[in-house]
Amino acid sequence: MTQSPKDLTHLLSAEAKSRKNSPLKECFVYFGQPGLTFLGGGLPLADYFPYNKISAEIPTPGFEGGIGAPITEANKTEIEVYRLKENNGPNQIELARSLQYGYTEGHKEIVDFLKEHTKMIHKPVYDEWDLICTVGNTEAWDSTLRTFTSRGDTIFVEEYTFSSALETVNALGVHTFPVPIDEHGLIPEKFATILETWEGPIPRLLYTIPTGQNPTGSSASLERRKAIYELACKYDFLIVEDEPYYFLQMEKYTTDLEARKARHVHSHEEFIKALVPSYISIDAEGRVLRLDSFSKVIAPGSRFGWIVGQKKLLERFLRLHEVSIQCPSGFSQSLLNGLLQSWGQTGYLDWLIGLRAEYTHKRDVAIDSIHKYFPQEVVTYDPPVAGMFFTVSIDTTKHPKFATDHNSDPAKVEEAIFQQAIKQGCLMIPGSYFKVTPPPDHKLTVVDAGSANQIFFRGTYAAVPLDALQVGLENFGKALRVEFGLN
Amino acid sequence: MTQSPKDLTHLLSAEAKSRKNSPLKECFVYFGQPGLTFLGGGLPLADYFPYNKISAEIPTPGFEGGIGAPITEANKTEIEVYRLKENNGPNQIELARSLQYGYTEGHKEIVDFLKEHTKMIHKPVYDEWDLICTVGNTEAWDSTLRTFTSRGDTIFVEEYTFSSALETVNALGVHTFPVPIDEHGLIPEKFATILETWEGPIPRLLYTIPTGQNPTGSSASLERRKAIYELACKYDFLIVEDEPYYFLQMEKYTTDLEARKARHVHSHEEFIKALVPSYISIDAEGRVLRLDSFSKVIAPGSRFGWIVGQKKLLERFLRLHEVSIQCPSGFSQSLLNGLLQSWGQTGYLDWLIGLRAEYTHKRDVAIDSIHKYFPQEVVTYDPPVAGMFFTVSIDTTKHPKFATDHNSDPAKVEEAIFQQAIKQGCLMIPGSYFKVTPPPDHKLTVVDAGSANQIFFRGTYAAVPLDALQVGLENFGKALRVEFGLN
Structure with a gap:
């Protein structure tokens, strides 16, 4: 893998292009230089943070009783994050750092964990991909629009889509053009017709929820995704895949109760293999921005998500985040990272496998009831x-x-x-x-x-x-x- | 107090005016109706949040050893927030709520605490003021610009100001016009001259850091604030007071070491009285938006702030936040609220009094050194x-x-x-x-x-x-x- 993504900076909005690095921030190259007293930044001393330690009770992998099982002494793990690095276990984000003005991209420990996870699940095709943290996909979508569209532009969306995502678009004065979908997601042939007959400049991005689409519940097959991706390359637009539900992929529905029992995934390898490949996993040109989130797999109130995409485009999000959200909450970063470091990659996969089982069961009950009533x-x-x-x-x-x-x-x-x-x-x-x-x-x-x-x-x-x-x-x-x- | 603020909705931007309530959200009036199964929202069950309890070690008021003193068994309080309401003490934000999709304005417990605090410190003049939570003043400022300005507009700012705030403005294509300042903040007479001779529509807002201004360190006197406020009323613009440093007000500098010892505030009443009144405290018309934050008084990484202003204008921020940041982190809300409920209003004032002492001392050392070297x-x-x-x-x-x-x-x-x-x-x-x-x-x-x-x-x-x-x-x-x- 030495492939480079295409330079797609021509797709940036005027707003994104105009964002500058400040000379003030450039002073921070001197920060920590031996022998230099840095009186440049208005940072409070960590001694004044009134939190000495935060801790949490979390369940212990492999979640034998199911992921919704009560946490008792038998299946409980305690995580602790202290203010000072020297009091913490390895790979923790100490409070002196997480509660200070932070790295806009997210702290290294949690970013590294998520990069490792991304490699394992999505295996990005090109080398210069990156991952930056967000405060959730709603904000990430708003930032994406600000980075690639201007008032009066049009973007492509699924003909039925998440109404809150549409409100984000509409208030920015950006128009939406509906692309037909069926139970297998976007229909490439119909999209191709739209593109062939399009008058004027082609919209710069397609917004799609490829897996467990909101509202239709449809999921795009790999073949469909490949065909849509080819259109993106041919017509030079970006694909924004909003994927909060990616790990809520389930076993196929069957009315055969015996078959239901047999169909669960049995290993991490089987689990990963059973997932439909994402757009980012087929993206050779660097024209996919993947919006990922803990909202549906850990908790919505963590207000923590991340974007995967090519480095050069993500750098423009960082400039925007520096003057808007700054970074996700330090409490969120320390406690989410604490949980992830405690579970490890395999423990996190155990959790996701548990989610798969829960949602499969709930889906089965819903469809059984619809069938019955x-x-x-x-x-x-x-x-x-x-x-x-x-x-x-x-x-x-x-x-x-x-x-x-x-x-x-x-x-x-x-x-x-x-x-x-x-x-x-x-x-x-x-x-x-x-x-x-x-x-x-x-x-x-x-x-x-x-x-x-x-x-x-x-x-x-x-x-x-x-x-x-x-x-x-x-x-x-x-x-x-x-x-x-x-x- | 039965005074109503002025209707200032004519100052809203096109973006803010165009934000709609969605029919989807209107369905939520049925949520919780007895006898109704609500299958309307994509909310995960709280049983699937892998946090049973979070806790923190915080210092106990009144902080006799100073606010930077190490936390030991003698001065330690432990706060705990459980997933379920029934396991918590009073006024906690249980994890089942804080880690769920949340109230955009912030959870009632912490909002109520901050309203009470605001009443005590700022005593708003009119009745229909409100307070909504943000993820910090940087974001609040970005949201303010989106709510009141459009590309090509001009706003007033202090002639030297926080460069990050300027970057936020510039990238939105909004121009800044400098208003002269001296060591007592904005100069009303010079501002009046600018306004009198202004050609074209008067800018819709003034951005100011009235207390401990960044970068100049100047603070505006009450007389200056009143004069500037009169100009705002006369020329119909909003005052955005960005006030992260409000509680870093200090005793006056003196070289007399004996006088230094005598000058600390001795009671809560004395402390409150010693604070210079804010713009919101003289705002009869509802044309001040106050941006407040825990960044400088608790910790920047909490990514938690709030806006105080008239209800009708703040409602437009809520519509924006619903489709951008959603709400501050639930971990932040539960742990900040846990600390505030434990300390109470008086304990929080003790903390702020402690901060005043610390910063007074640090300022003294700095000025002494400048004098010396x-x-x-x-x-x-x-x-x-x-x-x-x-x-x-x-x-x-x-x-x-x-x-x-x-x-x-x-x-x-x-x-x-x-x-x-x-x-x-x-x-x-x-x-x-x-x-x-x-x-x-x-x-x-x-x-x-x-x-x-x-x-x-x-x-x-x-x-x-x-x-x-x-x-x-x-x-x-x-x-x-x-x-x-x-x-």
Whole structure:
């Protein structure tokens, strides 16, 4: 591996290009020089940090009772991080450092751990890749937009996508153009048609949630990813893969209860092999930015994520972060790093394998319930293989009042079902909430993937215990029966 | 107090005005409704957070040995935060909440504590003020700019200011116009002249560091603040007070060693009374945004700050934060709140009083050293009464090579002194690094406060122990003697 990524700095925004290094920061080359008293920076003394030590109780790998098992004396590990380096075990981020003004890219110990993890899982193709820390993918996405787009630009997104990500885009005055998806993610042939007939400059980036897509629950196959990547190379745009759900990949759904028992992964190698390869793992040119996060695998409130991509582009994020977020919380860095160093790479894989088992089970219960309680005459669904979400598609023309009360308007049927379901005791999100509208003046016909009279609802099996999940889905099933006048 | 702030929403930027509430978020009104299963949000179960408990060793008030004293069994308090509410003491932010997707404004317990603190210290004038959490003032400043300015706009700043804050502004394509300052902060008369003769729309905001200004170390008196505030009302702009150093207000410098011993504050009331009133405390119209932070009083790495201002304007920050930083780290919130609840309001005041004593002492040592080691023939300085910085002004015309080698260019003398000081073993930052340049096409003559041949260097007494501080300043004094050909 001596391959270099392409120089893609022409894709940077005016804002990103204009960010300068300050002469003040350049003074820091003298910091720590022997014989020099550095009176340059307004840093408080670590003696004034009122934390001498922080510690945490965490579960011990390999998590035999499952990752949600209560932490007891038998499976408990205590981690401790002291203010001073000399009181700590190896590879800790002492509080004197984590609670001081910090390295914008994140402290070396946790960055090194995540780089090692990234090598193991994604095996980046080119050499000069880098990894910088963020305060989560929401912020990383906002920073990405500021780094590559300007007001008035257009970007490509999946035709249904995470509404919060869309709000980030819209408020920046950037337009979104929808690319058709199906249950296997973005459809390369339809995307190719859009690109071939595009008028004006091609958008500089595609935003995609390739694995366990929000809201559709779809996951892109390797073949699809390769085809989309080829389009990115041909038309010179970046792929931003937002991958919070990557490790919530599950076993395939089956109704065969015996087969369910047999299908768990048995080793770290088997686990890694079972993961669908990421965009970054096929990225020879350095045009993929991978947004990764602990939110779905450790805890959302850690507000800690990271970006993987080519060094030259990530350097522009650092200049932005220096004058915005600065760096993730030092408490987060010390305690997350403490956990990771205690678990090691293999312990962390044990945890991820445990997550896979949990989500597989929750997904199974959800799909079993849909199968049991939903009127199969009007719904269709594909059991997801990753993420937190499932969707149920509904043919609105089968609604008895479709042509009458609802004026043949699927949106009205959607609203009626939404309200009926709340009445019956279950809330799922109407698919239209995630629909991407193209820029008002676009000259291109939007290629529509689905039938216009199909609607869908997004549900999750992540947020509630299994019994509540079953009750909720039974209630949603009732609502559908009431609306569609079934039994 | 039933006064309402003015409606100032006309000052919002296009970006801020365009931020919408999402229908998805509106679904959350149903969250927790009895009898309803909420399958709307992609939240992981708290059972999957691998932290059962976090804890910390903190010092016990009233910090008799000083705030930098080692934490031993005798002065130690242990704080603990469990995953589940029922295992915690009162007013803790349990991990099940702090590590979950969170309240963008910050968790109620810490917000309430800070509101109470704000009432005690700043006594806001109008009723509908609010307080929201941030990840520190750097981010808060970036968010403020996004909320009130657009590319091409101009804002007012002090003629020398924090270079990182300027970088934030410049990269957004916003121009800065310098307002003259002296050792008492912004000069109202000179600012009035600028405003009277301003052509075109008046800038929407003034950015100021009123207390312990960076880089000059100056602090604005109450009279000055009132006069500046009147200008803001008259010309309809916002005042953004960036106040990380507010509690690093010190006793007045004196060379009388006996007087030094007598001058410490003795009670909480005396302490609060000794603080110069903030802009927010005189803000009847709701046109002040106060940026506050734990960085200088607890620890920079906590990445936790807050904004105080009128509710209607802060609501726009929440919409921005929802799609950028989301909220401060949950580890930070639980551990900072744990410390504050343990200390209580009075314990926190004890801590701040301790800080005042420490910084007073460090400032004294710095000024004593300057007095002792610097050639008084070429330097002038005003002992600061707040903050981390002092400045030393130098009359460059007294440099023997001013008119010859240095071509009567004060910048060349500055560079020569900077290099000579490094050679002698001390680094202080050249004042020109903080100089604000007006927009290239501005039509107004910049009112210059100082003499053109005066330069200054910024030093800090915060970052190094006292012995190193003395050695460093002795070395800087040597450098000046060498440069100016003195003894």
